């Protein structure tokens with residue numbers, strides 16, 4: 123199979139594309155005043171939609187308070203770290219970056235400094251942004267093929283692929299290279315294939331990394347914080363050594379962050395690293411969080427209302443064995459949907 127001729131670093135989307143959006147509001151983006159529904163909402167970064175009033179309010183407040191972008195350590199980064207730690211108690215330190223790709227790139231560098239091994243294991247279907255070491259895709263024999271010109275052949279040789287959620291096949295490959303694996307990087311819930319039966323697979327990767335002194339990196343740039351506070355790690359009680367988060371974390375502005383575990387922190391303690399700047403995005407999120415709390419309270423109210431109502435109706439049905447009227451079916455459907463959404 124030949125390698126792709128595309129050149130991802132040149133933003134090919136622009137080539138011959140006549141639809142160039144100029145505005146966004148709520149769930150719509152506009153081209154010459156024609157509205158399109160934006161199902162992506164900027165890859166999940168805009169949880170309240172385009173141009174939300176919270177975003178505008180935060181930006182104004184931010185400017186009024188003379189908060190700036192600092193190249194120096196700043197109080198906002200420290201405060202924000204403390205808040206993130208409430209959601210991710212397994213983060214010992216947080217390093218802020220300006221994009222998700224930067225967070226992944228630095229994570230790989232950090233990982234390389236932790237053991238003397240050479241190979242990076244990536245998982246089929248995971249996407250980690252425009253990061254040279256990972257800008258490959260697997261062919262049907264799981265051999266890396268380049269996604270862009272200008273990549274290093276050396277990086278290609280050091281990349282191994284394992285199939286997502288397939289313990290038997292992954293185990294075979296991992297065991298073959300176990301002495302040389304620096305890290306395994308995975309999008310635990312893949313944006314392109316979100317599965318809910320991945321607990322065992324993630325536990326298997328965690329065990330493998332512990333046993334073989336490899337670093338486990340969870341790339342939760344899309345899913346982190348959005349799935350639930352603490353994300354998949356807290357739900358399954360799995361601790362990645364390094365976690366990357368981003369997107370919604372910036373509340374509508376570009377951001378990336380790396381959370382490192384206590385184990386990794388102990389190793390690098392003597393090394394110098396920073397909390398980084400990016401105070402604009404950080405401050406915006408404070409306000410966004412308040413708004414989300416209000417929204418969640420609203421959803422909770424709706425959820426409890428629907429649940430009470432549906433249970434009552436369903437109970438009536440059981441007692442008198444009457445046929446469920448169609449409006450109750452809708453309520454039950456809504457209940458199931460809300461259950462899934464709120465993960466209750």
Ligand SMILES: Cc1ncc(COP(=O)(O)O)c(C=O)c1O
Pocket residue numbers: 165221222223224226249250251252309313341342343344368369376377378
């Ligand atoms: C899982 C994942 N990791 C990393 C990135 C890169 O993030 P950014 O676009 O902020 O550089 C993306 C972007 O889509 C992503 O989905």
